[in-house]
Amino acid sequence: MLASWVPVPADSHFPLNNLPYGVFSTAASPLPRPCVAIGDSVLDLAAVQRAGLLSGPVLSAAGDCFQQPTLNAFMALGRPAWAEARATLLHLLSAGEGTLRDDTVLRSRVLLPASEVRMHLPAAIGDYTDFYASREHATNIGIMFRGRENALQPNWLHLPVGYHGRASSIVLSGTDVRRPRGQVVRGTAQPQVPAFEPSAALDFELEMGCFIGPGNELGCPIPVERAAEHIFGYVLVNDWSARDIQRWEYVPLGPFTSKNFATSISPWIVTPDALEPFACAAPAQEDPQPLPYLRQQPGERTNYDIQLEVSIEPTGSSGSGSGCGPNGGSGGAGESSSSGQATVVTRSNLKTMYWTLPQMIAHHTAGGCNLRPGDLLASGTLSCEGPLGAGCLQEATWGGSRPVQLEDGTERTFLLDGDTVIMSGACQGDGYRVGFGECRGTLLPAAEL
Amino acid sequence: MLASWVPVPADSHFPLNNLPYGVFSTAASPLPRPCVAIGDSVLDLAAVQRAGLLSGPVLSAAGDCFQQPTLNAFMALGRPAWAEARATLLHLLSAGEGTLRDDTVLRSRVLLPASEVRMHLPAAIGDYTDFYASREHATNIGIMFRGRENALQPNWLHLPVGYHGRASSIVLSGTDVRRPRGQVVRGTAQPQVPAFEPSAALDFELEMGCFIGPGNELGCPIPVERAAEHIFGYVLVNDWSARDIQRWEYVPLGPFTSKNFATSISPWIVTPDALEPFACAAPAQEDPQPLPYLRQQPGERTNYDIQLEVSIEPTGSSGSGSGCGPNGGSGGAGESSSSGQATVVTRSNLKTMYWTLPQMIAHHTAGGCNLRPGDLLASGTLSCEGPLGAGCLQEATWGGSRPVQLEDGTERTFLLDGDTVIMSGACQGDGYRVGFGECRGTLLPAAEL
Numbered sequence: 009m010l011a012s013w014v015p016v017p018a019d020s021h022f023p024l025n026n027l028p029y030g031v032f033s034t035a036a037s038p039l040p041r042p043c044v045a046i047g048d049s050v051l052d053l054a055a056v057q058r059a060g061l062l063s064g065p066v067l068s069a070a071g072d073c074f075q076q077p078t079l080n081a082f083m084a085l086g087r088p089a090w091a092e093a094r095a096t097l098l099h100l101l102s103a104g105e106g107t108l109r110d111d112t113v114l115r116s117r118v119l120l121p122a123s124e125v126r127m128h129l130p131a132a133i134g135d136y137t138d139f140y141a142s143r144e145h146a147t148n149i150g151i152m153f154r155g156r157e158n159a160l161q162p163n164w165l166h167l168p169v170g171y172h173g174r175a176s177s178i179v180l181s182g183t184d185v186r187r188p189r190g191q192v193v194r195g196t197a198q199p200q201v202p203a204f205e206p207s208a209a210l211d212f213e214l215e216m217g218c219f220i221g222p223g224n225e226l227g228c229p230i231p232v233e234r235a236a237e238h239i240f241g242y243v244l245v246n247d248w249s250a251r252d253i254q255r256w257e258y259v260p261l262g263p264f265t266s267k268n269f270a271t272s273i274s275p276w277i278v279t280p281d282a283l284e285p286f287a288c289a290a291p292a293q294e295d296p297q298p299l300p301y302l303r304q305q306p307g308e309r310t311n312y313d314i315q316l317e318v319s320i321e322p323t324g325s326s327g328s329g330s331g332c333g334p335n336g337g338s339g340g341a342g343e344s345s346s347s348g349q350a351t352v353v354t355r356s357n358l359k360t361m362y363w364t365l366p367q368m369i370a371h372h373t374a375g376g377c378n379l380r381p382g383d384l385l386a387s388g389t390l391s392c393e394g395p396l397g398a399g400c401l402q403e404a405t406w407g408g409s410r411p412v413q414l415e416d417g418t419e420r421t422f423l424l425d426g427d428t429v430i431m432s433g434a435c436q437g438d439g440y441r442v443g444f445g446e447c448r449g450t451l452l453p454a455a456e457l
Numbered sequence: 458m459l460a461s462w463v464p465v466p467a468d469s470h471f472p473l474n475n476l477p478y479g480v481f482s483t484a485a486s487p488l489p490r491p492c493v494a495i496g497d498s499v500l501d502l503a504a505v506q507r508a509g510l511l512s513g514p515v516l517s518a519a520g521d522c523f524q525q526p527t528l529n530a531f532m533a534l535g536r537p538a539w540a541e542a543r544a545t546l547l548h549l550l551s552a553g554e555g556t557l558r559d560d561t562v563l564r565s566r567v568l569l570p571a572s573e574v575r576m577h578l579p580a581a582i583g584d585y586t587d588f589y590a591s592r593e594h595a596t597n598i599g600i601m602f603r604g605r606e607n608a609l610q611p612n613w614l615h616l617p618v619g620y621h622g623r624a625s626s627i628v629l630s631g632t633d634v635r636r637p638r639g640q641v642v643r644g645t646a647q648p649q650v651p652a653f654e655p656s657a658a659l660d661f662e663l664e665m666g667c668f669i670g671p672g673n674e675l676g677c678p679i680p681v682e683r684a685a686e687h688i689f690g691y692v693l694v695n696d697w698s699a700r701d702i703q704r705w706e707y708v709p710l711g712p713f714t715s716k717n718f719a720t721s722i723s724p725w726i727v728t729p730d731a732l733e734p735f736a737c738a739a740p741a742q743e744d745p746q747p748l749p750y751l752r753q754q755p756g757e758r759t760n761y762d763i764q765l766e767v768s769i770e771p772t773g774s775s776g777s778g779s780g781c782g783p784n785g786g787s788g789g790a791g792e793s794s795s796s797g798q799a800t801v802v803t804r805s806n807l808k809t810m811y812w813t814l815p816q817m818i819a820h821h822t823a824g825g826c827n828l829r830p831g832d833l834l835a836s837g838t839l840s841c842e843g844p845l846g847a848g849c850l851q852e853a854t855w856g857g858s859r860p861v862q863l864e865d866g867t868e869r870t871f872l873l874d875g876d877t878v879i880m881s882g883a884c885q886g887d888g889y890r891v892g893f894g895e896c897r898g899t900l901l902p903a904a905e906l
Contacts, residue, residue: 132486169706189824191615204749226626255847262709263710269675270825301653374639375638376719377623377626
């Protein structure tokens with residue numbers, strides 16, 4: 009663990025080794041601007057830059073990349089700027105370095121207690137793409153729908169299956185999520201007749217998200233061996249899903265209203281530099297080998313060993329009903345705080361993901377599609393082996409047939425109104441952790457009509 | 458036809474009745490800003506606003522909505538602002554009105570020959586959604602894949618099937634489009650083994666696009682009877698599609714790289730006010746009736762009678778190969794001009810579309826998904842009855858089995874490198890037309906690897 013003069017609690021996700029990026033504001037200074045987390049503090053990068061302390065050659069030439077309400081401008085600069093910023097911040101915050109530590113006026117202006125800041129979406133997300141990259145997850149879902157012999161679709165081992173998600177409804181951790189209404193078919197009568205009802209199969213999906221740094225020009229694919237240069241960093245993603253709506257709508261064009269009501273992300277973007285010590289070999293791809301545009305050399309074929317966890321925390325009260333209409337308030341932007349007892353329902357890991365992020369990027373752009381700084385790619389549900397390895401309730405309860413038990417004595421097939429879903433993720437180092445913090449959201453009842 | 462002091466050629470798509478919105482720049486004044494088209498001229502709305510001539514109460518209160526590089530700010534204002542702007546412009550440009558006409562200095566500053574301007578994307582498009590709303594199209598595709606008895610999927614008559622498209626690769630009419638490479642399976646051997654090749658089944662899709670004005674709050678659906686208030690206007694859309702890539706990749710999450718390499722739109726946004734005289738009854742929905750959240754009263758259930766046409770114009774030369782890589786130039790942003798003979802391959806119409814735009818908006822937001830100003834919704838391929846009624850080559854050639862004949866003596870199953878696809882659309886009034894101009898794009902060969 010790298011030593012800092014900023015206090016870092018022993019169990020913190022944010023030692024000096026990490027330095028994840030976010031965007032924050034305070035009551036006194038409500039303009040959102042970039043920051044990094046260190047222990048229980050945040051360092052205001054706009055203020056640090058104004059103080060002349062981010063003045064290496066690359067960032068100096070790049071201008072006011074931190075005087076912005078999002079990280080998009082910094083993301084666009086690419087690895088030389090990111091490396092310089094990290095080196096500068098590691099130095100400024102390291103134990104023994106007095107520039108900031110001993111300037112009490114400046115220090116009080118740039119270093120703020122995390123408890124006093126409000127976090128914002130870290131980027132203006134132009135496009136959001138969701139993949140389906142976990143073999144364990146795709147296999148489980150496949151067995152449920154088609155049986156063990158035909159679990160994986162014919163294309164699954166040849167390409168990272170993905171689809172375009174909805175960027176407008178990506179919300180920050182802590183934002184309440186409303187249960188959607190949608191078309192669902194109950195029972196097995198033929199012909200199928202749908203009803204318009206609140207989803208009765210509301211699920212979480214544990215995913216890893218990847219923010220794109222520099223993009224590519226339209227028409228110019230990113231080769232798989234260059235794809236890592238385009239990765240700015242990673243967040244936790246909860247891709248809330250309404251399974252009953254999904255089942256009826258998804259043929260032939262894929263999920264739509266079953267997914268686009270909300271996607272939650274964690275506020276802190278953990279960088280490849282911080283995760284590098286936790287790189288590990290990704291699963292081999294030998295049967296079949298992928299096509300050359302997706303093929304990675306064994307040494308380059310890495311994931312990270314990130315321990316992922318999902319808890320459900322029920323509340324007695326499930327909040328108010330409405331929110332919309334002429335007299336209603338906010339429909340989805342509130343923040344509930346749950347007060348129940350949390351039960352861990354998932355323990356997974358990024359390390360077994362079959363298709364790596366560089367492969368997803370290479371495939372996404374193979375036909376010429378352009379990525380832009382701030383675009384978000386997500387992995388799809390991350391499941392792994394083990395008793396709690398399922399990354400969503402659809403798998404954990406085997407389609408709703410085997411409820412999971414919560415510690416308060418209740419059970420769940422799918423989520424109930426008032427449930428708070430809490431995702432967390434961290435890499436375990438020698439005496440320290442590099443983590444993501446939490447991605448949480450409370451499910452509100454469907455809006456009144 | 459409303460008379461204007463600005464000359465309007467007899468066959469113009471842009472008489473005073475139309476006043477479509479766009480964004481333009483000139484060589485002398487390269488900052489993009491909003492405009493309207495009138496005859497063969499464009500009226501610079503930024504300059505008109507600066508001259509104090511867009512000073513009704515709503516626009517005055519709204520500030521500098523035209524001093525912007527996109528129309529998003531104006532779109533967000535909603536119908537009162539749009540109505541005021543239209544009334545003001547109709548007055549300023551009407552035959553007997555001298556304010557602009559007689560002020561030669563001001564007139565020369567605000568009214569420019571269309572031939573001297575460069576058009577830009579009219580909006581920053583946050584999210585792009587594509588539907589599948591034409592019954593004729595869905596039926597034809599269904600017959601090809603599943604036979605006449607099961608042509609429509611079980612959900613098709615119950616909801617407007619749609620999916621999220623890619624916003625980053627939406628390009629303006631006139632932008633060249635590169636043929637994508639992708640995974641395709643040739644032949645019928647089992648198990649299927651894909652190759653990575655340039656698509657051999659590159660198709661156009663004739664669609665109508667709808668730009669969203671005011672959005673909705675996350676969690677708060679837009680009722681179908683209020684949905685029209687959220688429509689700013691319409692453009693032509695060519696949703697280029699690689700059928701061979703699509704066939705292999707689309708199960709189970711829908712089209713991805715087969716669509717995301719490019720979508721072309723026409724530069725002029727035609728407003729509901731301009732189209733109102735051409736409103737006509739949409740097809741009845743009685744078997745089955747849609748669910749109440751999608752049900753429209755018969756009088757409200759309208760489309761527009763817009764005659765749509767697609768031509769293919771071949772060229773002898775098919776352009777250069779590459780474009781990417783260290784020494785390459787632009788991959789997809791160039792502009793080719795074809796010089797061949799155009800053949801009309803499609804004559805369709807918006808009027809028979811089964812799911813109306815208000816229904817698409819109501820369904821899109823039914824689960825709480827938020828729309829934002831500048832979002833683009835497209836109809837999906839618009840086919841209708843008749844010998845040239847197919848809105849894409851997949852249908853016109855029945856999956857490539859019945860080539861279409863071009864006037865230069867060649868034939869097409871799918872598009873060849875160098876082909877220019879030209880879409881146009883217009884409503885026929887009594888002695889005038891309200892039209893969209895053209896949406897064109899030339900297909901370049903796949904980039905070299």
